[in-house]
Amino acid sequence: MKKITESNAAAYTLILIAVTFLIRIWIAAYTGLGIGESYYFRGALNLNLSYFDQPPLFFWLSGVSVKLLGLNNLGLRFPAVLLFAGTSWLLFLITRRxxxxxxxxxxxVMMNLSAVFTIAIACWFQPDAPLMFFWLASAYVMVQIxxxxxxxxxxxxxHTKKIYLLWILVGILMGLATLSKYHVIFLFAGVFIFVGTNRNQRHWLTHPGPYLAIxxxxxxxxxxxxWNYHNNWVSFVFQGSRAGTGEKFQLHPEWFLRSIAGQALWLLPWVWYPLVVxxxxxxxxxSKQVYSFNFWIAILPLVFFTVVTLWSNLQYHFHWQAPGYMMLFIPLGYAIDQKLNGPVxxxxxxxxxxxxxxxFTVITIGVLSLHMVTGFWQWYGPKWIVKTAHGDNVDPTIQGVDYDDIKVRFEKEGWLNNPRIFTGATRWWLTGKVDWAMRGQKPIIxxxxxxxxxxxxxxxxxxxxxxxxLIGQEHEESINADAKPFFDEVKQLPDIAIMRSGRDELHLQVYYCRNFHLPKTPRNDLPLYHQLTGRPPFGK
Known part of the structure; x- marks a missing residue:
């Protein structure tokens, strides 16, 4: 590559965006859906005002996409790939300004080298892609103002017409960000703190424009x-509970350290550390407004989703801080430019x-994508790596394989076309994998x-x-406890083997259950029981 100059940087940025866009199209089309994507997928077929976990925009976008491209991996993921290309260009425009x-x-360049951005956000059927795009689009228009x-x-x-039109545009873009993910509250708060802490910007506190945007x-x-009003505000209750303390407040420094280590790993340590710097x-x-703008928009999601892990187990959601890190690529780009044009x-x-x-990024993504599709590492790679990553010797990348062998078994047994048979599981993530394998052709519980x-x-x-x-993955105990009471008889049948490139990598248990009905003993702990007794699934 030639030296990056003022005259060629924009052209090289567009080339980079175009090349990575085409690579991600291939990854999106040929790698299987993860457990989260599989769980979400039916929402794209059942368009609604909103949903339990997330606001509706990414469901709506993929619902349109599958109409155009078909109900396949690329159809679900294409909006994410397209939006991330736009996110990259917006990042360039703000940094240039x-x-x-x-x-x-x-x-x-640095954002596209970061693991969590270049794959999870840029390729997967998740709400993060529209959030990042409309977050940066909102920020870009506010920068213009x-x-x-x-x-x-x-x-x-x-009080010119142009300024009011720009604030209206900010409102539209922030509205779309609000329809993407609840993280947008940190953007609202960060902008107002920036305005309040900078004397030259405080006039916006008394200007109608920001309030019009709100x-x-x-x-x-x-x-x-x-949607939440008609469903007992369940989405807000669920998301809010994740930041709660549970029944008893207790500090967990190990969760806090896991969060920091996970963020570093997801971003890649040599990218994460310069961002923290x-x-x-x-x-x-x-005191310089460009830095102040970036700092106040970045700091809130970073601090909140990290500090809350001291008492709340957010598990492996290390991408929740991503909007904050995204803003830090702006000063990082400038720091790199200074170093490249500074001392030798x-x-x-x-x-x-x-x-x-x-x-590292190209090789790692290439190897992981190839392995996810072909499973070649199980044939040729050291097995201790799999055992270290997943103690039961199940390759964790198998979760990124579509369990199409489930549908093959349903077709063989005649279950697929039998309108008197539905399917399901006792875990939300496995239910999603089963649902995607069937492409939503069967009712699922x-x-x-x-x-x-x-x-x-x-x-x-x-x-x-x-x-x-019903399908299980070593879930016999929960099948007996939570599914068996709803049927006259539950009989275990031969397993389904999930195959990858001819290798038997995972066994799923199969249970044939006869005559679905209301259980004799009340099960008020199960949302399913609530529904069968005429109540909403969640709430009293």
Whole structure:
């Protein structure tokens, strides 16, 4: 590659976006859906005002996409791939505006080298892709308003038609971000803190524009509010409970350390550390408005979702801090540009780090994607790596394989075309994998106290008297406890072997269950029982 200059940086950025877009199209099309994606997928077929886990926008976008591209992996994921290309360009535009065009290029490079951004956010059927796009789109328009060079002139008029139109656009974009993920509250709060802590921006606190934007964003959020109003505010209760303390408050420093380590690993340590350095630098330089803007928008999701792990087990959701890290790629791009055009020694070290990052990311993604599709590591790779990653010797990447062998078994047994047979499981994530394997062709029930959005997609009262084929993954105890009471008889049949490139990698248990009915003993701990007794699945 030629040296990045003011004249070629924009062109190279577009080339980078185009190349990575095509690579991600291949990854999106040929790798299987993960457990979260499989669980979400039926929502794209059942368009609603909102959903249990998330606001509706990514469901709506993929619902349109599968109409155009078909009900397949690419059809579900294409909106994410397309939106991330736009996110990369918006990052370039903001960085160029704050610093220079070279910095914009390097900001995009580093974001595309970060593991959580370049695959999980950029490829997967998740709410994060629209959140990141509309988050940055909102920020970009606000930059046009707040960092307009005309603002430094005396007697500037802040009540022009252009300014009001821009604030209206901010409201629309923030409304779309609100329909993407609840994280957008940190964007609202960060912008207001930035305005309040900078003397040159405080006039916006008394300007109608920001409040007009809030009203418009609220109007966009009405589908979420209306759905929750009719469903006992269950989405807000569920998400809020994740930050709760449980029955007894207790500090867990191990969860906190796991969160930090997980963030570093997801971003890649050599990308995470410079981002943290830029967070500190942005704080120290917050007297400069470009740094202040980035700091206040970045700090809130980073601190909240990290500190809350001291008492709340957020498990492996290390991507929840991602919007904050995204903002830090802006000053990081400028820092890289300074080093590359500074002392020779610093420039040489930075080039080596970038080359290493490019090689590591490309090779790792290539190897993992190839293995996920073919399973070649199980044939040729050291088995101790799998055992270390997953103690029961089940390759964890098998979760990224579509369990199509389930559908093959259903077709062989004649269950698929039998309208008197439905299916399900006793875990929300396995129910999702089963549902995607069947491509939503069968009614599906999650026999669990935690069915999540699955409880809203099928009316179990319509299945009374039918038989069911339930799938388990070493879940015999929960089958007996939570599914068996709803049937006259539960009989275990031969397992389904999940195959990858001719290798038997995972066995799923199969249970044939006769005559679905209301259990004799009340099961008020199960949302399914609530529905069968005429109540909402969640709540009293």
């Amino acid at each position: 704050f610093f220079n065009v070279r910095a914009g290029f390097w900001a995009v 707040m960092f307009d060079p005309q603002n430094d002139k005396p007697n500037v008029n802040y 009203v418009i964003a609220f109007i966009f959020a009405l589908p979420v509010l209306l 830029q967070l500190v630098k942005s704080y120290k330089n917050r 020694k610093e420039g040489r070290g930075t080039r080596r780090l970038i080359r290493f990052s490019v090689c 999650c026999f669990s106290d935690d069915p999540r959005n699955l409880a809203f997609l099928v009316d179990p009262n319509k299945l009374i008297g039918q038989d069911a084929v």
